Amino acid sequence: MRNLRFALLALLSMSAFVARAEFLNKEQQQQLTSLQETAIQSDLAYDILESLTTEVGARMIGTKGDQRAIAWSQAKMKALEFDKVWTEEVTHYQWIRGDVEAKVLAPFPQPVVAIALGESVGTGEQGIQAEVVHFNDFDALKAAEAGSLTGKIAFVSYRMERHITGKGYGKAVGARVSGAQVAAEKGAIAFMMRSVGTDDNRAGHTGITRYKDGVKRIAAVALSNPDADMLVNQFKRNKPVEFFLKVTAVRNEKVAVKGANVIGEITGSQYPEQIVALGAHLDSWDVGTGAVDDGLGMAMMMAATSHISNLPERPKRTIRVILFAGEEVGLLGAKEYVNVHKDKLKNHVIAAEWDFGLGRIYEFKTGVGAEALAGVREFAQQLAPLGVSFNPVNNAQGQSDMSLVTKEGVPAARFAPDGSTYFDVHHTMNDTLDKVNPDDLRQNTAVYTMFAYFAAQTGIDFRK
Amino acid sequence: MRNLRFALLALLSMSAFVARAEFLNKEQQQQLTSLQETAIQSDLAYDILESLTTEVGARMIGTKGDQRAIAWSQAKMKALEFDKVWTEEVTHYQWIRGDVEAKVLAPFPQPVVAIALGESVGTGEQGIQAEVVHFNDFDALKAAEAGSLTGKIAFVSYRMERHITGKGYGKAVGARVSGAQVAAEKGAIAFMMRSVGTDDNRAGHTGITRYKDGVKRIAAVALSNPDADMLVNQFKRNKPVEFFLKVTAVRNEKVAVKGANVIGEITGSQYPEQIVALGAHLDSWDVGTGAVDDGLGMAMMMAATSHISNLPERPKRTIRVILFAGEEVGLLGAKEYVNVHKDKLKNHVIAAEWDFGLGRIYEFKTGVGAEALAGVREFAQQLAPLGVSFNPVNNAQGQSDMSLVTKEGVPAARFAPDGSTYFDVHHTMNDTLDKVNPDDLRQNTAVYTMFAYFAAQTGIDFRK
Numbered sequence A, B: 001m002r003n004l005r006f007a008l009l010a011l012l013s014m015s016a017f018v019a020r021a022e023f024l025n026k027e028q029q030q031q032l033t034s035l036q037e038t039a040i041q042s043d044l045a046y047d048i049l050e051s052l053t054t055e056v057g058a059r060m061i062g063t064k065g066d067q068r069a070i071a072w073s074q075a076k077m078k079a080l081e082f083d084k085v086w087t088e089e090v091t092h093y094q095w096i097r098g099d100v101e102a103k104v105l106a107p108f109p110q111p112v113v114a115i116a117l118g119e120s121v122g123t124g125e126q127g128i129q130a131e132v133v134h135f136n137d138f139d140a141l142k143a144a145e146a147g148s149l150t151g152k153i154a155f156v157s158y159r160m161e162r163h164i165t166g167k168g169y170g171k172a173v174g175a176r177v178s179g180a181q182v183a184a185e186k187g188a189i190a191f192m193m194r195s196v197g198t199d200d201n202r203a204g205h206t207g208i209t210r211y212k213d214g215v216k217r218i219a220a221v222a223l224s225n226p227d228a229d230m231l232v233n234q235f236k237r238n239k240p241v242e243f244f245l246k247v248t249a250v251r252n253e254k255v256a257v258k259g260a261n262v263i264g265e266i267t268g269s270q271y272p273e274q275i276v277a278l279g280a281h282l283d284s285w286d287v288g289t290g291a292v293d294d295g296l297g298m299a300m301m302m303a304a305t306s307h308i309s310n311l312p313e314r315p316k317r318t319i320r321v322i323l324f325a326g327e328e329v330g331l332l333g334a335k336e337y338v339n340v341h342k343d344k345l346k347n348h349v350i351a352a353e354w355d356f357g358l359g360r361i362y363e364f365k366t367g368v369g370a371e372a373l374a375g376v377r378e379f380a381q382q383l384a385p386l387g388v389s390f391n392p393v394n395n396a397q398g399q400s401d402m403s404l405v406t407k408e409g410v411p412a413a414r415f416a417p418d419g420s421t422y423f424d425v426h427h428t429m430n431d432t433l434d435k436v437n438p439d440d441l442r443q444n445t446a447v448y449t450m451f452a453y454f455a456a457q458t459g460i461d462f463r464k
Helices: A002-023 A026-041 A044-055 A064-079 A138-142 A168-185 A225-235 A291-309 A332-340 A342-347 A370-386 A402-406 A438-457 B002-023 B026-041 B044-055 B064-079 B138-142 B168-185 B225-235 B291-309 B332-340 B342-347 B370-386 B400-407 B438-457
Strands: A084-096 A100-106 A114-116 A128-135 A153-156 A190-194 A219-223 A242-247 A250-266 A271-281 A317-324 A348-353 A361-367 A389-391 A412-417 B084-096 B100-106 B114-116 B128-135 B153-156 B190-194 B219-223 B242-247 B250-266 B271-281 B317-324 B348-353 B361-367 B389-391 B412-417
Touching: A002 A370, A026 A291, A026 A370, A026 A438, A044 A064, A044 A291, A044 A438, A044 B225, A064 A084, A064 A250, A064 A291, A084 A332, A100 A114, A100 A219, A128 A138, A128 A190, A128 A225, A138 A153, A138 A168, A153 A168, A168 A190, A168 A219, A190 A242, A219 A225, A219 A242, A225 B044, A250 A291, A250 A332, A271 A291, A271 A342, A271 A402, A271 A438, A291 A317, A291 A438, A317 A332, A317 A438, A332 A342, A332 A402, A342 A348, A348 A402, A348 A438, A361 A370, A361 A438, A370 A389, A370 A438, A412 A438, B002 B370, B026 B291, B026 B370, B026 B438, B044 B064, B044 B291, B044 B438, B064 B084, B064 B250, B064 B291, B084 B332, B100 B114, B100 B219, B128 B138, B128 B190, B128 B225, B138 B153, B138 B168, B153 B168, B168 B190, B168 B219, B190 B242, B219 B225, B219 B242, B250 B291, B250 B332, B271 B291, B271 B342, B271 B400, B271 B438, B291 B317, B291 B438, B317 B332, B317 B400, B317 B438, B332 B342, B332 B400, B342 B348, B348 B400, B348 B438, B361 B370, B361 B438, B370 B389, B370 B438, B412 B438
Parallel strands: A128 A153, A153 A190, A190 A219, A271 A317, A271 A348, A348 A412, A361 A389, B128 B153, B153 B190, B190 B219, B271 B317, B271 B348, B348 B412, B361 B389
Antiparallel strands: A084 A250, A100 A242, A114 A219, A128 A242, A250 A317, A361 A412, B084 B250, B100 B242, B114 B219, B128 B242, B250 B317, B361 B412
């Protein structure tokens, strides 16, 4: 017994020693601690974001702002002394937002603040005047009888729920994406919905809407929450609600516009062909300055990489920052990236993105090979002092753009921040720099900096 | 000694008894408690406000909304069975807001959200293109040399401070009222300022601006806080800031428009000529639904009076609700009221208004004759359970409209609510029903209900 126990203990302590030596040696641990301190004390991410929102601002794909953002991103990466910086072009069609005029005509005339959903068609210069039919949620609209909306405007008033994970978005966004086509199938001549948002500002939330082949394309708008409340209150009077809606948006599918992925990297010292991929998206909607969506991601990925590039030596693997084009209109840049880099994705050792949330990261999870988990867990202990817990579920996939990358088998790392307030500003004109808490940004940048260094410096094979 | 002590005790208890009997007898105290319970459990104030914001909405003097509000107010007071309801007309000139187009042209082109200050002139259809000169506050603008702004746009970026009393407003509002005239005197061709507001929404705060005879009238606008931040950030680059501003506002001083005070009362059973005056203002700015400014006041004054009118007997004095016309453009209704009722102001026994704040009332003070203070103090004890403390400073004056009434010698009562969030929505499109907390409204309505009953039922002479 005693011998067996001794042997077991010896084995355990040896394996612990071996594991520690293999995954994170003392020097690497010290390096992580040092990088954490650097990032926590640095204004770099905030300064990058301030520069982006001041010098560029809104950057919807195909606009002058997008062109400026592409130039700005390259210049910034070069100024940060990335080893390589390049672009990969994508094309899209033109969409021009135009204006929305929306008002209740009866029973009680009132103007309504609404915003065109992304890539909505217009109503024509005359606008439309019609009765509004109210549905409490998208399912109720779906259940409406065929032809029951002929000549009418459909209005879905479902309100998104606030949640730390942002899970309310999933329940609400279906109407934004498909509401117009469902309403049109039943004869509606326009589609209105309560914004997918948790705030109480009179600023509509835009975001992509989709049409269906063979179904008439109708104008689609989102009302601000206070305006949706007011309209619902008018419906409570049980009188017909007559409405005027004019949307001057133009969807020019025959006019091509260009965007580009902007890619920069610091080259690995030992395995330059192995890529740690950090993603964010370059484009924003056209109504705010895209500080949060996804300027935060751009700033964090660039700052994290810069902090590592300032070390005396490059880590073993390459760290690549990909600022994706046209995420908002359908992951255009990510599709292009996967297509162009198809043969090299097997050398993308792990991928992470930031495209959600405003608050501090509270959870880290991965989608990696089972054998890599022990090393990941060891790294995760380094994040614990920052309030980040490790969720060992190991089923993470890439976020947004990176979802297409990890779908191709690339391992994923995913960091969950407090998203409680994200949908207050998401896709609105209120997505501006003042919404960003510099302390939270420093902290989150520290997490990504540590992750990128760990992934690039470790010998762990994350693949499944 | 024992006799003296006994005599003193007897005297004290007698005087206490006399005082109690004089100010608030047991029945009155019970009535106050009962009214408090009624108001706390009642949705009436909220329902009135929901009706106003749903069925009327914005109501700037002279607009159709204002006309609807005048009709709505009379109908509502009649529905609440006020004993008398009437209007007293005022006239003003026409002002049409029009639109604002504002954008930075250089060094970094960006659109800017701005709103015309109330009664600003326009720029003409061509708009103006000019360099912007930045001042940190109004004093800095005042200190600028004569002629130094010739052909330029002046911009004051001072940010209002948040405070429970709203005192930050006083420091910030000077630029809104007089900034345009001061800038014009120094040669400026337009005036821009950071909104007088504490929020971070891209919604400018409007509010009256004044011109000066003999000084050129220039267009005056307020930028939202995030836009002012962005512009200040552009100035940090130390490059000339070139701007385009187009304001299509029209100030038609030759076109008369009408408004009206709407007045309703429940007639006193014993001293009908003695008036307890409760004020709020009927007009709002044109950009929100005026839920807070001053729909809250309208709803509270009407609900409080209605709660008292539901008692089996009318209180001794008349309770009069005055919904003042054109407060926002210069206390027009209050001026008219003081003028029309000049001879009867001596019978206005006390006046109170609600035109500030969103949160709960935390303080009560008065401006009454010294001899009335003991009775007021006794009443104030009834408010203590609602978290309202009595401030015995006794220097209160009327708020807003009622300031003109109390200036004529009418005693004042003043209730201070938590105003921390008031200037988040003040004079913006975000002044909508959702900002109102129904519980706070019930509580504050209870306070005014109790005050009105006390003032109308007591025998106290509040006059100085």
